[in-house]
Amino acid sequence: MEATTAQEGKETVVQPSGAESVLPERPKENERPAKAKKQPKEPKAPKPPKEPKAPVIKKEKAPNVPALPTERNSMFKEGFLKTVYNEKPSNHVVTRFPPEPNGYLHIGHSKAIAINFGFARFYGGDCYLRYDDTNPEKEEEKYFVAILEMVEWLGFKPYKLTYSSDHFDRLYELAEELIRRDGAYVCHCSDTEVKKQRGEGKGLERYSCSHRDRPIEESLAEFRAMRDGKYKPREAVLRMKQDMQDGNPQMWDLTAYRILEAEHHRSGAKWRIYPTYDFTHCLCDSFENISHSLCTTEFQLSRVSYEWLCDAVGIYKPMQREYGRLNVTGTVLSKRKIAKLVEDKIVRGWDDPRLYTLVALRRRGVPPGAILSFVNELGVSTALTNIQLQRFENSVRRYLEQTVPRLMLVLDPISVIIDDLPDDYLEELELPFSPKDPEMGTHTVPFTKKVYIDRSDFREVDSRDYFRLAPGKSVGLLKVPYPIKATSFEKDEKTELVTVVHATYEKPEEGGTFKKPKTYIQWVAASEKHNSPVKAEVRIFSSLFKSENPDSAEGGFMADVNPKSEEIYPDAMIETGLNEVIARAPWPKEEGEKAMSNESIDSNSSKTDGPSPSEREIAAGHVDGSGEAAAKLTTLHSTTAHPETVRFQGLRVAYFAMDKDSVDGKIVLNRIVSLKEDSGKA
Numbered sequence: 001m002e003a004t005t006a007q008e009g010k011e012t013v014v015q016p017s018g019a020e021s022v023l024p025e026r027p028k029e030n031e032r033p034a035k036a037k038k039q040p041k042e043p044k045a046p047k048p049p050k051e052p053k054a055p056v057i058k059k060e061k062a063p064n065v066p067a068l069p070t071e072r073n074s075m076f077k078e079g080f081l082k083t084v085y086n087e088k089p090s091n092h093v094v095t096r097f098p099p100e101p102n103g104y105l106h107i108g109h110s111k112a113i114a115i116n117f118g119f120a121r122f123y124g125g126d127c128y129l130r131y132d133d134t135n136p137e138k139e140e141e142k143y144f145v146a147i148l149e150m151v152e153w154l155g156f157k158p159y160k161l162t163y164s165s166d167h168f169d170r171l172y173e174l175a176e177e178l179i180r181r182d183g184a185y186v187c188h189c190s191d192t193e194v195k196k197q198r199g200e201g202k203g204l205e206r207y208s209c210s211h212r213d214r215p216i217e218e219s220l221a222e223f224r225a226m227r228d229g230k231y232k233p234r235e236a237v238l239r240m241k242q243d244m245q246d247g248n249p250q251m252w253d254l255t256a257y258r259i260l261e262a263e264h265h266r267s268g269a270k271w272r273i274y275p276t277y278d279f280t281h282c283l284c285d286s287f288e289n290i291s292h293s294l295c296t297t298e299f300q301l302s303r304v305s306y307e308w309l310c311d312a313v314g315i316y317k318p319m320q321r322e323y324g325r326l327n328v329t330g331t332v333l334s335k336r337k338i339a340k341l342v343e344d345k346i347v348r349g350w351d352d353p354r355l356y357t358l359v360a361l362r363r364r365g366v367p368p369g370a371i372l373s374f375v376n377e378l379g380v381s382t383a384l385t386n387i388q389l390q391r392f393e394n395s396v397r398r399y400l401e402q403t404v405p406r407l408m409l410v411l412d413p414i415s416v417i418i419d420d421l422p423d424d425y426l427e428e429l430e431l432p433f434s435p436k437d438p439e440m441g442t443h444t445v446p447f448t449k450k451v452y453i454d455r456s457d458f459r460e461v462d463s464r465d466y467f468r469l470a471p472g473k474s475v476g477l478l479k480v481p482y483p484i485k486a487t488s489f490e491k492d493e494k495t496e497l498v499t500v501v502h503a504t505y506e507k508p509e510e511g512g513t514f515k516k517p518k519t520y521i522q523w524v525a526a527s528e529k530h531n532s533p534v535k536a537e538v539r540i541f542s543s544l545f546k547s548e549n550p551d552s553a554e555g556g557f558m559a560d561v562n563p564k565s566e567e568i569y570p571d572a573m574i575e576t577g578l579n580e581v582i583a584r585a586p587w588p589k590e591e592g593e594k595a596m597s598n599e600s601i602d603s604n605s606s607k608t609d610g611p612s613p614s615e616r617e618i619a620a621g622h623v624d625g626s627g628e629a630a631a632k633l634t635t636l637h638s639t640t641a642h643p644e645t646v647r648f649q650g651l652r653v654a655y656f657a658m659d660k661d662s663v664d665g666k667i668v669l670n671r672i673v674s675l676k677e678d679s680g681k682a
Contacts, residue, residue, distance in 0.1 A: 093125030102138040103335035117156035126159035153592035186222035296325040354544040365657020365672040370399035403588035405433035408522040409650035413452040446527040476520035533573035536667040586645030
């Protein structure tokens with residue numbers, strides 16, 4: 001760096017070489033530099049004649065239609081997954097999704113499903129759904145069923161449904177072959193001894209098991225003794241003879257087989273020894289000719305042992321690559337913790353809409369396409385993705401804005417009597433299902449002398465900053481030609497709640513005009529002829545936990561449960577457009593629900609495709625209701641569509657979906673997400 005020194009009013013710059021260069025003297029503070037003489041201006045050149053302006057062409061406005069959801073293949077066209085394919089281009093891409101059937105899939109698994117099935121689909125290949133069923137102590141049939149349902153719900157069809165247990169015989173043969181090649185040995189060390197051999201995870205000196213160098217024939221005999229019942233669990237295991245001095249823990253003589261005294265759901269009591277994930281996974285990938293084995297970065301260290309074992313037994317070695325997993329904050333995804341919430345009846349079950357299992361998100365009404373769009377928005381890299389619940393809900397909200405119809409819904413209704421209309425007054429109004437998408441069509445609703453509005457849209461005492469209904473104040477009813485003005489109201493003597501509002505219809509005399517109101521509110525009319533209103537129970541869900549990290553809360557995650565995570569409105573009312581929305585479900589018709597078209601809802605049409613019987617068992621049962629909506633609901637339950645495919649936006653309220661508890665003529669709705677405007681209404 002250059003340094004400066006002061007010398008007789010001059011600055012001297014010391015160069016790195018030690019040479020000095022003297023700068024010119026600075027002018028004194030009060031001394032002004034002499035003004036330079038102005039040079040005479042050159043004459044301006046004459047301006048060229050102006051060219052005639054081209055006529056202005058007005059741009060035509062784009063039609064008012066919603067933007068399409070994020071292109072689902074973008075994450076395969078660039079970035080990490082594109083690099084993975086370029087590393088090993090293949091004429092026939094084969095991938096696999098290998099979940100353990102010991103619990104319900106959650107939001108994090110949606111990324112693994114989208115990547116493995118989507119990668120194969122993008123390149124015209126195949127993806128297996130392989131159940132990693134090597135631990136019979138924790139596996140249950142309900143998890144097998146639920147996993148397949150969720151894969152198909154997200155819009156993917158497995159090339160083949162396979163099980164690791166399909167290969168138990170071949171895996172056993174390769175275990176014996178590994179022993180013969182001096183690549184495995186039977187160990188009788190305790191868990192404590194094995195930890196010591198591995199440096200206790202504290203970087204201490206590692207050393208080999210005393211059984212490591214036993215003769216090959218002895219290990220082979222002991223392995224068969226394990227199989228035949230000589231030993232009990234933990235008395236003997238088969239360990240791979242890897243490299244205890246390798247810096248990678250996945251090379252520290254991992255267990256290949258252990259003894260489990262449990263019957264397998266498929267092979268029964270045939271086996272007493274079962275292969276571990278570390279032994280099974282890479283070999284099954286090889287058996288199924290997987291070209292790209294895509295897994296999360298928690299298995300990055302396992303890539304070395306994956307490749308080591310394939311080479312050790314001399315079989316085809318697939319390419320394993322790892323991506324960052326998806327984690328959502330503000331909730332819990334652990335099977336153990338969710339089980340605790342279920343056992344303590346904090347939630348209704350594993351599909352409670354406040355949870356983030358995939359069965360819970362489906363029940364809540366989140367469309368499968370919204371989940372895939374969300375994963376696609378995040379992109380794929382090797383970094384762990386921690387996402388707040390709000391970001392997920394924002395993505396779902398954007399998706400619903402583009403794909404579901406609008407209806408008027410009143411959560412907490414009070415009646416409004418329009419006194420100056422005749423008792424038999426009836427006007428049928430045509431309303432669009434979406435102002436942005438004409439293809440959704442229109443429907444008709446009645447407007448009568450008696451309508452219902454939300455209690456929050458009326459005040460007993462008016463104020464200047466309040467623009468909804470109040471005594472002496474006018475408000476617009478959505479799509480009704482003229483506003484109404486409140487004149488008086490009635491209250492319940494016990495509760496002191498308003499029960500009835502009286503109003504007038506501000507229709508001007510012929511040729512007259514009326515003042516446009518500042519605010520329009522939703523409403524539902526009373527009309528026996530139209531079976532209006534449609535009554536429903538509405539469940540408004542909020543976050544199940546109070547903090548961003550329930551696990552770190554004082555007292556643990558159970559102490560962080562939000563006691564106000566569910567609010568129920570038992571007497572909500574919906575306009576009759578719901579009947580058509582039910583009949584035309586699913587909304588939207590895409591991804592795993594696309595087979596649930598209006599043809600499948602129509603009881604006169606033939607069923608061409610749909611979910612398996614097991615899926616229909618999980619859906620809500622048949623109903624015996626009355627009225628048009630109940631009849632449509634009965635049809636819905638008795639065909640391929642699930643109730644949660646009935647989705648709509650309740651104008652000025654939130655997005656809703658029908659719950660599987662909708663039985664016996666009673667409609668139950670779940671809030672999917674709030675509206676953007678939910679923070680406050682005018």
